[in-house]
Amino acid sequence: MRRSGSRRCSRASCTSAAIKTLTYIYSDSTAVLGPLSTYAEPHNYDLCAEHSERLTVPVGWNVIKEEIVVQNTGPSDEDLMAIADAVREVAGSDLASKSMQPELGRRGHLRVLPSN
Numbered sequence: 443m444r445r446s447g448s449r450r451c452s453r454a455s456c457t458s459a460a461i462k463t464l465t466y467i468y469s470d471s472t473a474v475l476g477p478l479s480t481y482a483e484p485h486n487y488d489l490c491a492e493h494s495e496r497l498t499v500p501v502g503w504n505v506i507k508e509e510i511v512v513q514n515t516g517p518s519d520e521d522l523m524a525i526a527d528a529v530r531e532v533a534g535s536d537l538a539s540k541s542m543q544p545e546l547g548r549r550g551h552l553r554v555l556p557s558n
Contacts (some may be wrong), residue, residue, distance in 0.1 A: 449482055452489035460488030464497065473499045476508035 451462045462481040463489040466472075488558060489497070490539060499505055517525075 449478070449532060450487050451493055452487040453489065453493050456490060456493060458490035458492065462489050462494040463487070464489055464494070470504070471500075471502060472504045473497070474506045474508070476506075483492050 450456070451458045451460050452464075461478055462475055463477070463483075465474045465476075465485070467474065475489070475497060478488060482488065497505065
């Protein structure tokens with residue numbers, strides 16, 4: 443089994459690296475061109491950039507091209523600061539509320555608190 447980064451284009455005599463996978467759905471007369479699949483499948487075709495752009499399908503067939511969407515992989519600095527501020531606020535209010543409640547008695551690890 444080869445790693446996905448080392449797969450080559452399925453087109454004859456092409457030595458370029460594959461970047462997309464082409465799958466034919468014969469029952470729907472549809473060709474699906476999407477991101478390079480994780481594993482090489484015998485009924486799929488791995489295509490390089492040039493061959494994926496020049497793709498043609500039989501007359502009457504539909505083509506679905508799924509583009510790779512690059513998304514932000516994590517929260518922004520502003521998001522992290524907002525989370526940190528919220529945690530600090532909650533931690534501060536918990537400490538204040540715990541210090542205001544009187545302890546009626548303590549025995550080992552158990553405490554008796556007044557009911558409200």
